[in-house]
Amino acid sequence: MHESTQDIWQRISEGKVFFIAEVGKNFIQTKKEQSRGQYLQNAKRLVDKAKEAGADAVKFQTHHYQDEQWPVKVVSPHFNGADRYAWVKRNSQITDVSWWKELKRYCEEVRITFFSTPMSRGAAQVLNKVGVKLWKVGSGDILDFVLLDYLRQLPQPIIVSTGMSSTLEVDRAVKFISARNKRLAILHCVSKYPCPSEELNVRTVEFLRTRYKQPVGFSDHSRGFVGVLQAVKIGATIIEKHFSLDRDLWGSDHKVSMLPDEYAEMVKRVHTGVDDITDDKIILGAETIKLVDSRSKFRGLFRKSLVCAQDIKKGEIIQPEAVFAMRPQVYLKGVGSEHYETIVNKVVWRDFKAGEVFTEKDVKQMRTKVQSEQREQVNSVG
Numbered sequence: 001m002h003e004s005t006q007d008i009w010q011r012i013s014e015g016k017v018f019f020i021a022e023v024g025k026n027f028i029q030t031k032k033e034q035s036r037g038q039y040l041q042n043a044k045r046l047v048d049k050a051k052e053a054g055a056d057a058v059k060f061q062t063h064h065y066q067d068e069q070w071p072v073k074v075v076s077p078h079f080n081g082a083d084r085y086a087w088v089k090r091n092s093q094i095t096d097v098s099w100w101k102e103l104k105r106y107c108e109e110v111r112i113t114f115f116s117t118p119m120s121r122g123a124a125q126v127l128n129k130v131g132v133k134l135w136k137v138g139s140g141d142i143l144d145f146v147l148l149d150y151l152r153q154l155p156q157p158i159i160v161s162t163g164m165s166s167t168l169e170v171d172r173a174v175k176f177i178s179a180r181n182k183r184l185a186i187l188h189c190v191s192k193y194p195c196p197s198e199e200l201n202v203r204t205v206e207f208l209r210t211r212y213k214q215p216v217g218f219s220d221h222s223r224g225f226v227g228v229l230q231a232v233k234i235g236a237t238i239i240e241k242h243f244s245l246d247r248d249l250w251g252s253d254h255k256v257s258m259l260p261d262e263y264a265e266m267v268k269r270v271h272t273g274v275d276d277i278t279d280d281k282i283i284l285g286a287e288t289i290k291l292v293d294s295r296s297k298f299r300g301l302f303r304k305s306l307v308c309a310q311d312i313k314k315g316e317i318i319q320p321e322a323v324f325a326m327r328p329q330v331y332l333k334g335v336g337s338e339h340y341e342t343i344v345n346k347v348v349w350r351d352f353k354a355g356e357v358f359t360e361k362d363v364k365q366m367r368t369k370v371q372s373e374q375r376e377q378v379n380s381v382g
Contacts, residue, residue, distance in 0.1 A: 002111050003056070005133040009157050009183055012215045012237040019267055021050035021243035022219075024061045024117075025091055026257065029249040039094050044106050049260040050243055054267035057113035059136060059240070062100070064122030065092040067309065067324040074328050076252070076301055084301065084328070087252070088119070100130040120325065121150045132156060139163030139189050139219075140302030142173045145340035146325040152176070157183035159238065161219050162208070163191035164299050172338060174212055185238055186212055188231070189219040191298050193256045200227045201285030205236050221256050225266040230283050233274040241266070300330030304337040305357055312352040318366075320344055323358075332357050339363060 003011075012018045027043035034042075043060070050058045063069075065088045073083040100116070107114035115132040118124035124135070124147060135151050137144075139161040151158055158181055162170050170186070177184050188204040200222055209216040217238025218231035228239055244257035258266070304325040312322055323344060325337035334357035335343075343358060346366035 002108065003113060003133075005156055008056075008113065008133060012185060012217075015235075015237055017232055017236070017270055018057065018217075018238050019055045019270075020057045020059050020238065020240040021046075021053065021055035021263060022059050022240050022253075022257075023047075023050070023243050024059070024253050026242070026244045026249070026251060026253055027060075028091065028094075028251050029246075029254075031250045033090070036094055036099060040099060040102060043103050046243065046245065047103075047107055047110055047112060049245060050263070051110050051112045053243075053260045053263040054271075055112065055243070055263065057115060057134075058107060058243075060103075060114075060116040061091070061119060061138075062095060062116045062123040062127055063088045063092045063119045064126060065089045067122040068120035068326060070307075070326050070328065070332055072328070072331050074301055074331065076298070097126055097129050100127065104130055104132075118147065118151075120144070121147045124150050128154065134159060137161065139165065139191055140298065140327070141304070143169060143336060143338040144304050144325045145176060145338055146304075146306075146320070146323055148173065148177055149320065149340065149344075152180035154181075157181075157185065159185045159187060159217070161187045161189040161240075162204075163189035163219070164302065167211075169338075170208075174214075184212075185215040185217060187217045187219040187238060187240065188236075190221060193221055193253075194223050195221040197222055197227065198282050200283050202227050202230045203234065203284045203286070205231050206234050209235050223256075225258075225262075225269070226280065227283050228266060229269065229274050229277050230280055232270055233277050233279075234284075239266075239270070301328045303327070303329040305329045305332035305334040306337055306340060306343065307332070307334075308352045308354055308356040308358065310354045312348050314348060314351050316348055318344055318346055318348060334359050335363055342366065 023046045027039050029042055047058050069085050069088045071085055075083055104114045113133055115134045116127055117136040117138050118127050135156050135158045137160045141147055142160055142165050158177055186208045190199055205216050205218055215237050218236045219240040220227050242253050242257035244254045247255050304327050307324045307326045309322050309324045342363050343366050349365040
């Protein structure tokens with residue numbers, strides 16, 4: 001029988017390295033659209049190669065563009081082959097529940113753990129129907145409290161990447177998740193594609209473990225695996241590397257991915273032992289540990305704003321399903337998705353239309369039901 005959720009959690013909690021082959025969207029390999037069957041065939045081949053290379057899990061990325069990406073053309077710095085909306089929509093339309101279920105079934109047949117990063121609450125709901133043993137929150141969504149609120153109420157462990165985040169932002173996300181779900185692992189990550197070795201700051205792994213008292217790991221976007229060896233030596237129990245069959249294929253992540261033989265070499269080297277590895281001060285980074293990725297150029301494109309998901313009448317209470325967290329915040333402006341708790345379950349002070357972006361003024365006017373009733377009483381007396 002393949003590893004259960006508890007087996008995986010126990011393994012990473014006890015210091016045994018869990019290797020994730022980050023396939024992401026690398027089953028998309030040509031600019032020209034292919035059939036769903038071809039995409040599935042591509043994904044299965046990647047699964048086979050990841051298993052052969054020694055990965056414990058294959059992780060994909062799941063999109064639901066309707067509640068993730070605002071319909072505006074923006075191009076991400078790491079991939080100029082398509083605007084972000086078209087790219088996300090293409091992935092959403094390829095991968096419905098039945099597609100993911102067939103891929104999961106194949107992973108079970110091959111005996112490798114399947115899971116995927118949901119890029120929105122809608123994507124998480126799709127994956128919940130499929131069934132996953134773990135949740136992964138990408139760096140761009142660490143402040144998507146709409147998504148986090150949904151995930152933290154489910155029983156599976158949650159793995160969070162910290163790229164493009166400040167220490168206070170990670171503090172906030174960890175506190176929010178841990179209030180409902182104590183099985184949380186945190187990955188050091190630098191949001192550069194590829195990341196130069198001198199900017200890896202791998203010693204942040206120690207900082208995360210000391211600060212949060214949770215299992216920690218390293219989501220590595222650099223070439224090679226020297227940083228991985230340093231990370232494992234100082235306590236990383238989860239290693240995630242992008243995985244592809246060919247770095248020249250079309251798509252956003254192929255160029256920063258490991259090839260199967262490289263991945264196999266990395267796994268073998270870690271299993272051989274890392275105690276004899278010489279500390280690399282350049283890769284480890286500064287003695288004063290802090291997250292340094294908060295000025296990433298990706299932040300504005302990947303962070304989210306709170307958007308009204310449906311019409312809401314004045315005096316009604318905002319239910320969780322009435323709020324989306326959508327990218328790109330740099331275009332939408334409004335209130336960031338980390339302020340979700342300040343509006344959910346509050347009484348609205350005016351009519352809202354689906355698609356409106358919540359503003360700071362809106363948030364200031366929100367009231368709890370009790371506060372709203374008290375205000376009405378005061379007005380009636382006056």
